[in-house]
Amino acid sequence: MKNSVAESMAFFTSEAFDAKFRYDGKDLGAVCSEGRTVFKVWSPPAEKIELRLYKDGIAEEVYCRRQMQAGEKGTWKAEFPENLHGMYYDYLVRIDGRDTRTADPYAAGCSCNGGRSMAVDLSRTNPPGFEADRAPEGCGEQIIYELHIKDFSHDADSGIPGEYRGKYKAFTVTGTGGDYPTCVDYLKKLGVTHVHLLPFFDYGSVDEAGDEKQFNWGYDPVNYNVPEGSYATDPNDGTVRIRECKEMIQALHKSGIRVIMDVVYNHTHHEDSWLQRMVPGYYYRYEEDGSLANGSACGNDIAAGRSMVDNYIADSVMYWAREYHMDGFRFDLMGLLTVELMNRIRAELDEAFGPGEKLLYGEPWSADDSPMEKGTRAAHKKNAGYLNDGIGIFSDDTRDVIKGSVFYAEEPGFVNGGAGLEPMVLHAVTGWKDGGACFEPKSCRQIINYVSAHDNYTLWDKLVLSMHGEKADFHRQYADVLAANKLAAFMYFTCQGNLFLQAGEEFARTKLGEDNSYCSSPELNMLRWRRTVEYGELVEYYRGLIRLRKKLPGLCDKSPEAAARVMCRRIHGEGVVSFLVDNRASRPSPWEELFIVYNASDREWKVALPEQGCREGEAALQAAGHQAAARRENCEVGETEGTVWEILADGSQADCCRAAVFTEEGIPAAPHSGILLGRRKRV
Ligand code: CA
Numbered sequence: 001m002k003n004s005v006a007e008s009m010a011f012f013t014s015e016a017f018d019a020k021f022r023y024d025g026k027d028l029g030a031v032c033s034e035g036r037t038v039f040k041v042w043s044p045p046a047e048k049i050e051l052r053l054y055k056d057g058i059a060e061e062v063y064c065r066r067q068m069q070a071g072e073k074g075t076w077k078a079e080f081p082e083n084l085h086g087m088y089y090d091y092l093v094r095i096d097g098r099d100t101r102t103a104d105p106y107a108a109g110c111s112c113n114g115g116r117s118m119a120v121d122l123s124r125t126n127p128p129g130f131e132a133d134r135a136p137e138g139c140g141e142q143i144i145y146e147l148h149i150k151d152f153s154h155d156a157d158s159g160i161p162g163e164y165r166g167k168y169k170a171f172t173v174t175g176t177g178g179d180y181p182t183c184v185d186y187l188k189k190l191g192v193t194h195v196h197l198l199p200f201f202d203y204g205s206v207d208e209a210g211d212e213k214q215f216n217w218g219y220d221p222v223n224y225n226v227p228e229g230s231y232a233t234d235p236n237d238g239t240v241r242i243r244e245c246k247e248m249i250q251a252l253h254k255s256g257i258r259v260i261m262d263v264v265y266n267h268t269h270h271e272d273s274w275l276q277r278m279v280p281g282y283y284y285r286y287e288e289d290g291s292l293a294n295g296s297a298c299g300n301d302i303a304a305g306r307s308m309v310d311n312y313i314a315d316s317v318m319y320w321a322r323e324y325h326m327d328g329f330r331f332d333l334m335g336l337l338t339v340e341l342m343n344r345i346r347a348e349l350d351e352a353f354g355p356g357e358k359l360l361y362g363e364p365w366s367a368d369d370s371p372m373e374k375g376t377r378a379a380h381k382k383n384a385g386y387l388n389d390g391i392g393i394f395s396d397d398t399r400d401v402i403k404g405s406v407f408y409a410e411e412p413g414f415v416n417g418g419a420g421l422e423p424m425v426l427h428a429v430t431g432w433k434d435g436g437a438c439f440e441p442k443s444c445r446q447i448i449n450y451v452s453a454h455d456n457y458t459l460w461d462k463l464v465l466s467m468h469g470e471k472a473d474f475h476r477q478y479a480d481v482l483a484a485n486k487l488a489a490f491m492y493f494t495c496q497g498n499l500f501l502q503a504g505e506e507f508a509r510t511k512l513g514e515d516n517s518y519c520s521s522p523e524l525n526m527l528r529w530r531r532t533v534e535y536g537e538l539v540e541y542y543r544g545l546i547r548l549r550k551k552l553p554g555l556c557d558k559s560p561e562a563a564a565r566v567m568c569r570r571i572h573g574e575g576v577v578s579f580l581v582d583n584r585a586s587r588p589s590p591w592e593e594l595f596i597v598y599n600a601s602d603r604e605w606k607v608a609l610p611e612q613g614c615r616e617g618e619a620a621l622q623a624a625g626h627q628a629a630a631r632r633e634n635c636e637v638g639e640t641e642g643t644v645w646e647i648l649a650d651g652s653q654a655d656c657c658r659a660a661v662f663t664e665e666g667i668p669a670a671p672h673s674g675i676l677l678g679r680r681k682r683v
Contacts, residue, residue, distance in 0.1 A: 006288065008281050012306050013373050020044075022307045023073040026315065029106030029225075030089065032121035037084040039119075041091065041104060042308065043278050044074030048094040051078045053087050057111025057118070057236060063087075085121035086239065093278060102277035105312070107223055108323075109238040112209055114202045114222045114229070118238035122323055125242040127250060135327050135357075136256045138193070140587065141556045142359060142498040143546055144260065145192040146453055149200055149231050149248075150215060151503065154526040158182050166212060166522070168200075168231045168244040172251040180536075182529045188255045190506070190539070191546040194359065195252055196260040196330055198454060200245065202226040204269035205519065208235035215525055217454060217518040219332060220269035220298070224316050249325055258327035260359060261320055265304070265313045266336040266366075267296035275302075275312070283309055285371050295336050295370025304337040305373030313337070314345050321349060321358055331379075334362025334393070336370055339377040339386045346388040361392030361448050361498070381439045389442035389560070392498055397437050398428045398449045402488050406456035409465040409515075414575065414600050415484040415491070415672075416466045422571040425598065429579060431497035433563035445558035447497030451488050452505050457515045459485060460508040474510040477535075482508075483672040486541055486651060487600060490674035493545040493654075494596050496555055496562050506542035507531040544654030548676075551655075554583035554594055568610035575600035576669070578607050580615065583678070591678030595645065599669040608666035609645075642682050649676040 011017055021044045030039045039051055049068040054061070068076035068091075088111055092099045103110065109118030150166040152158070158165065159176030160183060176182045181189055199218035206214045208229035218228060227245035229235030252259050268275065271292055275283040285293035285301040293301040303309050320326045329345075331337060342360070349358040364381035377383050381393055400406065401424045404413035412418040414425050427436030431444025441447055452459040463481045464472045485508065493499060502509065504527050511517050517525050532539050549555060554565045565582040572578065581594040597607045645660040651673020660667055660677050669675050 009286065012282055012303070013375075018307050021074040022311075023075055024311065025075070028075075028315075029104060029108060030084070030117065030119040032083050032085050032119050034083055035081060037080045037082065037087075037119055039068070039078045039089070039104075040071075041068070041076050041106070041278060042074055043076060043093055043095075045095050045279060046076065046093050047097070049076045050092040050099075051089060052092065053084070053089050054116065055087070057088050057116055057238065083121055084119045085124055087119045088116045088238070089119060090116050091278075095280065100277050103223070103274050105223075105274040105278055106225060108225055108319075109242060110202060110223050110226045110229075111238060112229060112235045113207065114204070114226065117223075120239065120242065122242075125239050125246065127243055127247045130246055130250055133250045133253055133325055135258050135325065136253055138258075139550050140553070141550050142194055143192045143549065144194040144196050144359075144448070144498065144500040145187065145190070145503055146196045146198070146500065147503040148198040148217065148454065148525065150522055151526050153183055154212075154522045155529050157529040158527075159529075163233060166231070167233055168227075168241075168248040169233060171248040174255075177529065180529075180533050182532070184251060184255050184257075186529075186532065187257060190543055191550075192257065192501075194258045194260050194328065196328075196500070197262060199262045199264055199332075200228045200231060201261075201263070202228050206230045213522070215519060215522040219264050219518070221264050221267075222269050222273070224265070224312075225319055246324060253325070258359075259325075260328035260330055261324075261326045262330045262332060263317070263320075264332040265316070266302055266331075266333040267298045267300050268302065271300045279308075282306065283312075287371060293370045295366040295368045296333055297367035301336055301370045303373065304341050305376040310338075310341045310344065313341060314348060317345050318348055318352065321353065326358070328359030328361075331360075331362030333366050335364055335366040335378050335380040337362075337379045338372065339379050339383050342379045342391050343388045346390050350390070356390050359392070360390060361394070364393035365396075384439045384441050384446055387442075387446065389445050392446050392448045393441075394448045394450065394453070394500070395428075395432065395497065397424070397432060398447070398492060398495060398497075399451050401425055401428055402491050403451050403459065403462055403484075404466055406462075406515075409457065409462065409513075410469065412466045414598070415487045416463055417600075419574065422575070422577050425491070426569040426571070426577055426579065428491075429495050429569070430563035430566050431495060433496070433560070434566075443558055443560040444496040444562050445498070448500045449492040449495045449497045450500035450502075451492055452502040453500070454502060455516070457513070458502065458509045458511055459488060459505050460510050461513050461515075463488075464510075465513060472513065474512050477508075480672065482538060483651065485538065487598065487672055487674055489542055489545055490649065490651075490654070490676075491598055493549050494555060494674065494676060496557065496566070498558075499549065501542075503527055504531070506539050507535040508538060541652075541654050544649065544656070548649055548655040551589060552581075552583055552591070552594065553585035553587045553589050554581040557585070568614040570610065572605060572607060573601065576605050576607070578610075580610060590680050591646070591648070592643075592681060593679040594648075595667075595677040595679070597667070597669040597675045599671060599673060599675070602671050604671055605669045606663055606665035606667065607669050609662075643679045644682050645677045645679050647675065648678045649674065651675070
């Protein structure tokens with residue numbers, strides 16, 4: 001290996017390096033099977049590697065030492081003629097004459113707090129029925145609920161037994177909450193299609209042997225391929241976290257919900273990681289002066305774009321998809337990874353599980369600049385056009401136009417008094433496919449529409465702060481904030497693209513104005529289940545929006561032609577816009593056209609239907625090609641005369657159905673609310 005930073009950077013990404021050291025085998029780690037266990041690591045600079053086996057996770061006494069044999073491409077191997085399931089292990093890696101102890105970056109299991117790896121025969125960790133576990137059928141839309149495992153059931157009102165609170169096991173409990181279901185029963189009733197779980201690979205910021213007062217979001221990876229131990233009922237036995245994590249996924253699947261894993265391949269908890277100890281300098285990016293790059297703002301950046309880094313990340317994703325039946329992945333700071341890597345992961349998942357079967361999306365930004373590898377493109381928003389259209393990006397444009405900046409509490413968006421945002425709102429409706437943003441998505445399939453996530457203020461707190469300023473009382477049920485909350489939800493639920501909400505957004509979740517609660521108390525972070533009753537009306541509104549959305553193929557359409565369904569976009573005045581959506585599809589829907597109005601103003605508006613001639617999108621739709629044409633053939637096209645308009649949602653109710661009464665000037669659209677009409681063919 002070379003010495004100076006510039007030299008090693010150049011060498012690590014050179015063809016010479018790849019020719020000599022790129023190892024594409026899928027057998028790194030400890031692979032246990034009947035009568036055999038093979039340990040294999042990749043460390044080109046090592047002079048010697050010693051494998052040490054231990055009978056448990058903490059005892060100092062080494063049960064067995066074995067010198068690893070050097071193999072092809074910088075790999076090292078040790079083989080045993082027995083199944084060593086449950087055996088703990090680590091390595092002494094000699095580089096430049098110095099031995100460094102490390103756990104295995106490819107380990108499938110580990111000790112309490114992850115300092116030692118564990119050999120696992122994965123088939124022995126499956127809960128009953130796990131082999132038959134399948135993801136529930138899709139419904140044509142992704143409605144993603146972002147959840148932290150501890151938040152979910154830390155509250156005693158969750159109805160979860162004490163020993164399961166804050167654990168994977170909480171997801172296996174049903175029948176909680178009686179008349180007002182909580183936890184998984186609640187999610188099922190709410191109707192979300194996906195649960196996106198904040199990091200649950202093994203992370204470092206919580207002491208697994210410590211108490212339940214600890215809390216962290218978990219964006220500090222230690223063992224990428226092992227579940228976090230603080231969510232297990234016993235962190236000391238390395239098999240328990242694996243089994244219980246699988247039980248959680250199985251239970252969600254049984255409830256009709258797919259599961260997405262939040263993955264953090266852009267940085268590690270510390271630079272002194274297993275990756276670094278195994279191959280110093282290879283897995284991280286450095287500045288020219290030799291200091292660590294810090295585009296993650298977490299102290300280090302993983303060097304995506306190097307062959308063995310990319311192999312590591314892609315193999316890890318495939319491992320979770322195969323072994324744990326994960327249905328999708330959310331990439332933290334995806335802007336620090338590369339377009340090439342993301343497209344590769346998309347292709348590998350499609351190949352193994354079927355096109356689009358696994359959901360992929362991420363944050364299309366980084367915290368700061370990072371020295372990317374030569375010849376790579378950052379998986380950044382501005383490069384959306386280079387990403388496969390099956391890779392989604394969080395739309396900060398949609399988020400900010402609806403409710404205002406995430407950085408400045410007082411800055412409003414459309415629903416809370418922002419001015420001049422009407423044109424942007426009408427672009428957001430198409431998932432920015434029509435231009436109008438600083439990037440060009442391939443289709444709205446790439447767009448994740450949302451107004452709140454774990455980062456920054458909850459939606460409720462943001463609205464309270466921007467609408468009531470310094471006198472803000474987060475516990476007060478402000479009527480104007482409730483209306484703005486509903487309108488915000490109404491808006492993103494009527495935008496094309498995928499839908500995403502932070503857990504509890506639908507019951508006015510508050511963190512009392514804390515905008516970065518990553519290590520705040522569990523009490524501040526947890527879902528307070530009583531609020532589902534206190535804010536029952538808001539919950540019902542979201543539930544209605546979720547049900548309704550699934551019935552509207554014109555909004556669910558993820559094809560590149562979907563934007564052409566949005567027609568006759570009009571600005572009626574300050575804070576008042578409307579548009580039509582062609583809702584015809586081969587998938588049956590009672591309504592062939594939708595008319596949608598957002599009224600963020602202080603007064604009622606009468607909004608007339610657009611003139612017949614304004615459906616300029618029709619021509620575009622026809623020109624857009626075969627998909628649209630195919631849809632058209634399967635539908636009967638009704639004229640306005642033979643049809644009736646129905647109100648499907650307004651400011652107080654969603655997924656209702658009652659006749660719309662037009663006055664001469666149009667349909668009355670109440671202040672601070674949306675209205676959605678469907679044109680049904682008269683029978
Ligand atoms: Ca941990």
